[in-house]
Amino acid sequence: MKPTMQAAQYNVTTNKVEVNEIPIPEPGKKDLLIKNVCATLCHSDLMLFWGHTAEKPPTEKVTLGHENTGVVVAIGDEVKGFKVGDKVGCLGCSYACYECDGCLVHNLFCKQGTGRLHGFTTDGHFAEYSVVDSRNSMVLPEGIDMVATAPLFCAGVTVAAYHAVKQCGLKPGQWIVVLGCGGLGHLAIQYAKAMGLRVIGIDISAAQLESARQLGAEITFNSMADPDYVKQLASATDGGAHAVAVFSASNAAYEGAPSLLRINGLMMVVGIPKANLSINALDILLGKYRIQGVSSGTPQQMKEPIEFSHRHGIKPHLTTFNGLDSVHEIIDLMEGGKTAGRFGVVF
Template identity: 35%
Template sequence: MKAAVVTEFGAPLTVQDIPTPVPGPQQVLVKIQTCGVCHTDIHAAQGDWPAKPTVPFVPGHEGIGIIEGVGSQVSEDRIGERVAIAWLGSACGECDYCVSGWETLCEKQENSGYSIDGAYAEYAVADSRYVTRVPDGISSFDAAPLTCAGVTTYKAVKVGGVVPAQRVAIFGVGGLGHMAVQYARIAGGFVIAVDIEDEKLELARELGADHTVNSMTTDPVEAIRALGGADVAIVLAVIPSVFDQAFRSLRRGGRLVCVSMPAHGVLPIPIFEAVVGGISVLGSIVGTRKDLREVFELHEAGRTKVSAVSRKLDEVNECFDDLLGGRVTARQVFEF
């Protein structure tokens, strides 16, 4: 099968013919139809984070495809089912986190396209218990970005505790941000979208953002404070200084939700302002299988739109360059 492989951190990926994987007892073999391109895939390929993947590996955690084979402990009835392979490849299912609905915090979890091979390939194996069925009313093209960009920002809005009439500042309107705008609106928030690209801000307006701020020409802190300050600020940009801007844009009692993870990023918190202002700083890491089902339900009901462009697997390195260069308005999706 054809797959894009990371053979060395920081080096271009190579598209190779490698053996088709064989499903283990509790796994399924999925013929991949689409797979979205996430900035996390670039972090993985560059070895940016302290816990690094083991090379060689196949990235990809927004995989959508059809189950073509099953392991010995999986019912053959599942053959033909269309499923999503998400970041959470598996978890222990027994720890406090797993049994309390926080499986994404499980310390024994495996992550698709990171600690286990992902969906930048014509076939992938996945844990049958952790793939999510894709409803018939959603195209495989749309389902791919929803599997990470969608569920990640949906969870961030939940973690931020957004309630109707609160102001929600979204820092970074791209593959994740254009979904965050929509989920914040669904929760009843008034949305302020912040980015450095006018094209992305126009997309945010089309998706219902109430205000937009180009932080290249306008101080976003001053602009947001002029509106009364943000109740919730969700950071999706990978520039460390943006986290400070988001923190300073909050009104008293505000919540800063950190989602993106810049390489070597550090967030200095002014303790006095945090205490006196009653500010909360929260981390939000993707979403659970239940969250993903809810994301799919909302999309099938017509509540959200996906903005993406089609790419081919052979263009993987160009895709990474375009994403890093800011030439992608929202999401890129490999179609097989």
């Protein structure tokens, strides 16, 4: 194995991404060294460029990405349950204790304060090789598509597409609105259908709405082109949806979401808008609607959704590129917001 590798790194000083030749990292005592098969970029990774994150890179340059799959090529002395050659994936936060009260909610709340986000406060996976904490990793089910599975270690497991739908607590036959049918929402539609829910897709992109219909959304609305969509939705659902999961990063989407709910419906917060949300406290007090959020999964939550995805054949819309030199094209496509699905590099 050569001593160096290519990595796509965010430069703190220039606020740009550059592809650099850097040393292949060594795994620590509890780490896995992974030869990456696929690494995908998430919308939240772009928050580095906006300055819209409290998580600051520890050095001048940090390797991008917190979604990946790969093959174990080396293990630390204290690693248990893994061996060289295992096909694996991992969640986005390493080096927490994974056991305290804080970690059971989000690993960044670890009482030890040691959790580090890949692509933000520790190096991520847009590299030929990457190091991950074995305690936050899993061996993949036999026969799984490793390329298609890479985004699920964020979009499908953590940020929404599985846990946001499941944690709405709906019964089969109830209505859920997927507000924002793109990179996360198109997965949520698949999960909701597999759970027996009735799905309404809302977006401003005709392409994403067509995709939503193909994936099983019974009703779709273009919130910009359909001025009466709120009334039409209320009529079709006999009073409004039981839940609306907001995958959009638009403040306008959040402002309109409560109007889509029946009394005491649930607004699930997933997308991260640039400005803080504004709510009517009296509406919450009276139970007009409820608010809940879902964030990164924990190791304890990881296995279930990955295996659910494999059983039900749930895959993301994924556009792949060969090699790290394509990272700038990927970022441009994501910032433009004109193309649905996820984007990744295959090594």
